Amino acid sequence: MGSSCGSGSSCSSGSCGSADAAIAQQDMAITSSLGKIKNKILVMSGKGGVGKSTVSTNLALGLAKKGYKVGLMDVDLHGPDICRMLNLTDKLHESQTQGRNLIPPMQYGDNLKVISLEYMMEDRDDPIIWRGPLKVQAIRQFVADMDWGDLDYLIIDAPPGTGDEPLTVAQTIKDAHALVVTTPQEVALADVRKSLNFCKQVKMKVIGMVENMSGFICPHCEETVEIFKSGGGEKTAAEFGVTFLGKVPIDPRVVVGGDDGSPYLSSEEESPAIAAFASVISNVEKEVANKPVTLGNIDSGCGCGGTCNPDTCDC
Numbered sequence: 001m002g003s004s005c006g007s008g009s010s011c012s013s014g015s016c017g018s019a020d021a022a023i024a025q026q027d028m029a030i031t032s033s034l035g036k037i038k039n040k041i042l043v044m045s046g047k048g049g050v051g052k053s054t055v056s057t058n059l060a061l062g063l064a065k066k067g068y069k070v071g072l073m074d075v076d077l078h079g080p081d082i083c084r085m086l087n088l089t090d091k092l093h094e095s096q097t098q099g100r101n102l103i104p105p106m107q108y109g110d111n112l113k114v115i116s117l118e119y120m121m122e123d124r125d126d127p128i129i130w131r132g133p134l135k136v137q138a139i140r141q142f143v144a145d146m147d148w149g150d151l152d153y154l155i156i157d158a159p160p161g162t163g164d165e166p167l168t169v170a171q172t173i174k175d176a177h178a179l180v181v182t183t184p185q186e187v188a189l190a191d192v193r194k195s196l197n198f199c200k201q202v203k204m205k206v207i208g209m210v211e212n213m214s215g216f217i218c219p220h221c222e223e224t225v226e227i228f229k230s231g232g233g234e235k236t237a238a239e240f241g242v243t244f245l246g247k248v249p250i251d252p253r254v255v256v257g258g259d260d261g262s263p264y265l266s267s268e269e270e271s272p273a274i275a276a277f278a279s280v281i282s283n284v285e286k287e288v289a290n291k292p293v294t295l296g297n298i299d300s301g302c303g304c305g306g307t308c309n310p311d312t313c314d315c
């Protein structure tokens with residue numbers, strides 16, 4: 001184990017049992033927490049700013065509005081956005097972290113529980129310098145130490161790329177499915193291919209792809225203007241044999257809603273963007289119904305029918 005056991009320089013080989021025991025205990029807490037959550041969806045993208053947090057937030061809100069019990073976990077540790085998008089200002093109190101009790105997530109309406117790093121921070125403007133192992137630990141605690149309870153969906157908002165955060169989610173939540181967000185431009189689509197290849201490598205199933213910022217809805221006449229090319233996401237999805245969950249157009253009201261904490265896409269208004277989002281949500285429901293997500297059901301993609309342990313299988 002050496003110095004990586006976390007018990008400092010006094011550690012000598014063979015005396016690291018307590019660290020191992022702590023990890024084993026945390027593993028058990030993770031398994032117990034995840035056992036009560038039916039569907040886990042990791043929202044990811046190769047490129048930044050394509051609308052992952054917007055999609056995560058509105059997907060979670062839309063599902064909660066339909067009566068599902070939903071959790072929203074913000075694992076973007078460098079730039080957590082979810083609290084701002086939902087106007088959540090709750091702070092975790094020290095008394096809530098004492099003892100071995102699970103920590104209550106923030107509550108948004110009746111059906112949505114939310115966890116973000118901002119909830120844990122004394123001062124939200126404090127910079128945090130993250131090293132890989134710290135990120136892994138933070139994400140494991142988001143699962144192990146939180147009182148998620150019984151959930152139909154856990155939506156996980158990732159930072160862009162294929163770094164520590166999505167990797168930790170893939171390793172910790174073995175039955176998580178990826179939802180890949182892209183924009184129609186060619187450069188974003190090249191990045192999406194990286195995300196899809198990452199999913200292949202870590203053997204994470206892809207629930208589907210969303211093309212965000214697909215056309216612009218004119219606020220005056222509601223006509224759609226194709227600013228970037230449209231349809232590239234659908235083509236890439238077909239190329240990878242991944243379900244295309246739908247296109248969401250650019251609507252300036254989405255930006256305002258995201259900035260002031262009242263997500264526009266969950267409003268009662270009728271607009272092409274809201275209709276597009278509703279369709280993405282029902283496609284997610286369909287995908288989940290078609291492919292029940294249970295641990296025993298993981299398609300490891302290794303050709304042995306999902307009966308192997310994807311961690312150790314080399315067939």
Ligand SMILES: Nc1ncnc2c1ncn2[C@@H]1O[C@H](COP(=O)(O)OP(=O)(O)OP(=O)(O)O)[C@@H](O)[C@H]1O
Binds near residue numbers: 159213249254
């Ligand atoms: N369909 C849309 N129409 C208009 N604006 C949008 C749309 N989707 C996202 N936006 C806006 O684009 C900006 C980036 O969106 P968002 O923060 O969701 O992206 P992200 O992929 O999570 O970014 P990051 O990679 O930094 O985490 C936000 O200001 C958001 O309000």
Ligand SMILES: [Mg+2]
Binds near residue numbers: 054
């Ligand atoms: Mg984001």
Ligand SMILES: [Zn+2]
Binds near residue numbers: 219220221222
């Ligand atoms: Zn117009």
